[in-house]
Amino acid sequence: MIINTGQRTDIPAFYSKWFIKRIREGYVLVRNPYYPNLVTKFILDPKVVDVIGFCTKNPRPMLKYLDVLKPFGQFWYITITGFEKDIEPNVPLIDDVIKDFQYLSNVIGKNAIGFRYTPIIINEKYTINYHIKTFEYICSKLYNYTNIAVYGFVDFYEKLKKNHPEILDLEDDNKIYITKEFIKIAKKYNMDLRLCSKEKWLKEYGVDINGCMRLEDYERAINKKLKPKSLMQARKNYCSCFLSNDIGYYNSCMHLCKYCYANGNSNEVILNYKNHDDNSPFLIGNYKENDKIKEANQESWIVNDFTLFDL
Helix, strand or coil: CECCCCCCCCHHHCHHHHHHHHHHHCCCEEEEECCCCCCEEEEEECCCCCEEEEEEEEHHHHHCCCHHHCEEEEEEEEEEECHHHCCCCCCCCHHHHHHHHHHHHHCEEEHHHEEEEEEEEECCCCCCCHCCCCCCCHHHHHCCCEEEEEEEEECCCCHHHHHHCCCCCHHHHHHHHHHHHHHHHHHHHEEEEECCCCCCHHHHHHEEEECCCHHHHHHHHCCCEEEECCCCEECCCCCCCCCCCCCCCCCCCCCCCCCCCCCCCCCHHHHHHHCCCCCCCCCCCCCCCCCEECCCCCCCEECCCCCCCCC
């Protein structure tokens, strides 16, 4: 099976010590985000967890623990946008993240890592040309370290409209122009360019819309064929990604990016962060009186004796 850490928060950036403690103790407890007293217990053992998926804007705090993670298959997405503190208050500088990306790729392998340039937000400071130049700059630094580049436009969730009404959508003509330019850049650096946002109609301009996180990405990362029992997908006709069991917690990412869909209220985020305990089996908080704990049905999905590539 696959464990994901990055759909609800950024565990490598802010909760690495906790996560490694969970690995060492062999399990993690995860609250259902919609029914908080329903808790799932996941065993963290490479015998049943084939791959751990990470998605982060700052991998550095986890890098010192890579030896602990080594028994597990891994696939990493690292988001690098080039925004400054006005949009991403607590994200490291772009060149620092690029350096960490390169280091991580050298350790886990080029097939186990990709980069995300998303979301694209246009204003007087972050112009269309700014994004095109920044995207090419990142590709020029990473083409020897990954084959995958993902881009996407900002999604207007209700919480975003409420919290940051100054962020505006792009006109379709601008989305087409950016897409065409990004396609040229990706081809120049021999990267697989994928779209991660709702504009599936951009397919007619040649961009791949089949999801940024795919089962074959996990397979390529571990060089093994996987056979899941069911296809877990997000919103049909919107997101084509292969989803997995996420152990994160909404409203807990201290990057506090203005466009974030996983954070709804910065005060709640700060409160949750203060309620984090590295020694708890839960990411945020601890046991509650009415908790109903259910063990997840876990098994390896690896097809025995089947490798994808001859290494």
